[in-house]
Amino acid sequence: MVIKTKPLEPLPVISEDTVLNEAMECPTDRDLDTRPLAEESSFAFWQKDIPEEYWRLDGSQIIARIAAARKRLGRRCVVLGHHYQREDIIQFADFRGDSFKLAQWAAERPEAEFIVFCGVHFMAEAADILSQPHQKTVLPNMSAGCSMADMADPEDVYACWDELTEAGITDVIPITYMNSAASLKAFCGRNGGIVCTSSNAPNVMDWAFQRGKRVLFFPDQHLGRNTGLKRGIALDQMALWDYTLPFGSLGGNAPEQLERARVILWKGHCSVHNRFSVQQIEKARRDHPGITVIVHPECQMEVVQAADADGSTSFIADAITEAPAGAQFAVGTEINLVSRLARENPDKLVYCLDPVVCPCSTMYRIHPAYLCWAIEELAEGRIVNQVELDEDTRRDARIALERMLAVK
Ligand code: 13P
Ligand code: SF4
Numbered sequence: 001m002v003i004k005t006k007p008l009e010p011l012p013v014i015s016e017d018t019v020l021n022e023a024m025e026c027p028t029d030r031d032l033d034t035r036p037l038a039e040e041s042s043f044a045f046w047q048k049d050i051p052e053e054y055w056r057l058d059g060s061q062i063i064a065r066i067a068a069a070r071k072r073l074g075r076r077c078v079v080l081g082h083h084y085q086r087e088d089i090i091q092f093a094d095f096r097g098d099s100f101k102l103a104q105w106a107a108e109r110p111e112a113e114f115i116v117f118c119g120v121h122f123m124a125e126a127a128d129i130l131s132q133p134h135q136k137t138v139l140p141n142m143s144a145g146c147s148m149a150d151m152a153d154p155e156d157v158y159a160c161w162d163e164l165t166e167a168g169i170t171d172v173i174p175i176t177y178m179n180s181a182a183s184l185k186a187f188c189g190r191n192g193g194i195v196c197t198s199s200n201a202p203n204v205m206d207w208a209f210q211r212g213k214r215v216l217f218f219p220d221q222h223l224g225r226n227t228g229l230k231r232g233i234a235l236d237q238m239a240l241w242d243y244t245l246p247f248g249s250l251g252g253n254a255p256e257q258l259e260r261a262r263v264i265l266w267k268g269h270c271s272v273h274n275r276f277s278v279q280q281i282e283k284a285r286r287d288h289p290g291i292t293v294i295v296h297p298e299c300q301m302e303v304v305q306a307a308d309a310d311g312s313t314s315f316i317a318d319a320i321t322e323a324p325a326g327a328q329f330a331v332g333t334e335i336n337l338v339s340r341l342a343r344e345n346p347d348k349l350v351y352c353l354d355p356v357v358c359p360c361s362t363m364y365r366i367h368p369a370y371l372c373w374a375i376e377e378l379a380e381g382r383i384v385n386q387v388e389l390d391e392d393t394r395r396d397a398r399i400a401l402e403r404m405l406a407v408k
Helices: 052-056 061-077 100-109 121-130 154-166 182-190 201-209 221-230 254-260 276-285 301-306 311-322 334-345 368-377 391-407
Strands: 079-084 095-097 114-118 136-138 170-178 194-196 216-217 237-241 263-266 292-295 328-332 351-352
Touching: 052 121, 052 368, 061 079, 061 368, 079 100, 079 368, 095 100, 095 276, 100 121, 100 391, 114 121, 114 368, 121 136, 121 154, 121 391, 154 182, 154 216, 154 263, 170 182, 170 201, 170 221, 170 276, 182 194, 182 391, 194 201, 194 391, 201 216, 201 221, 201 391, 216 221, 221 301, 237 254, 254 328, 276 292, 276 301, 276 328, 292 301, 292 311, 311 328, 311 334, 328 334, 334 351
Parallel strands: 079 095, 079 114, 114 136, 170 194, 170 216, 216 263, 237 263, 292 328, 328 351
Antiparallel strands: none
């Protein structure tokens, strides 16, 4: 991975009484036992090209240095945090949200010159696409990707599209889940398609069916299947496209199967959400009669069907936060969010359906030392880890993302 370092415009002098941004009021005095990066990033796939001094910083040193750098940057810099970020990162976030809300934020706030995105790569790409040209998006650790997004290699999707066309399966609207490469969002923009997130997938599917007979939904088969069911599409009108099969195999489908299909599902999944099971839900109901089971729609169909409710990370957070004292929730989503909701709602029972902790390992790669490095570089007038797309991708992906924001 090539990390770009660019000189920036000189910083304006910020006086002591300059109104600082919201992050300055965040509880950044909490040293949450952050282990130095050198101890945590023993894995080969974490970004290595970060200056030596950051490897050994402890939690309290990092907190002090981030606070000082942010004071210098003031309102020029904003930190966005996805709900799955670890606690010692989320404490620095000016705004936290699900992927829809964070994309919406980037589209609507041109005043922030630097958007430091604490999330994963596809989210930072969406922020770069939707923000204004003068804004720059930074991902503190470039190795924070998404294994589900990686299951849709753009070349495989283009090949699928060509195979469908050659087989006479036409009138197809492509829908890509937000968790995908920017080039696939651009592909959707060029081909009459759209992006969806877990918060608006049913409305996006309605949008697509107003324009075509069927949809090609990638990369998450589970979100696609769960959404199709919500829109009254029967399982026998859905086909599963196995992208690992060679060109010409029609993704493992007979031509008549595809002809009948209204939803063609890419065979991708999230390994975090695949861990949740109906047995866990049954156990939760046995242990706590009357408990509400709430899951993310990336879970398998049987799990979503057995749950009381499903929705995006913000939907889950709002449902629990707004519930009355004494409410009980068994939750099927990433552990950092569930643990935070449990901590922030001490008057309710909130726990994770999966007894084995299931963090998203790529979200976890945003270690505070990376954030410190990225922000200190900005304060010094340099930019590292900028997420920046070429003009053609940006233009076409923006079409699909703006369609998504309009559908809500
Ligand atoms: P949300 O859009 O619900 O925040 O989900 C993003 C994600 O990656 C879930 O795994
Ligand atoms: Fe990707 Fe799953 Fe992590 Fe979400 S939880 S970012 S889908 S790997």
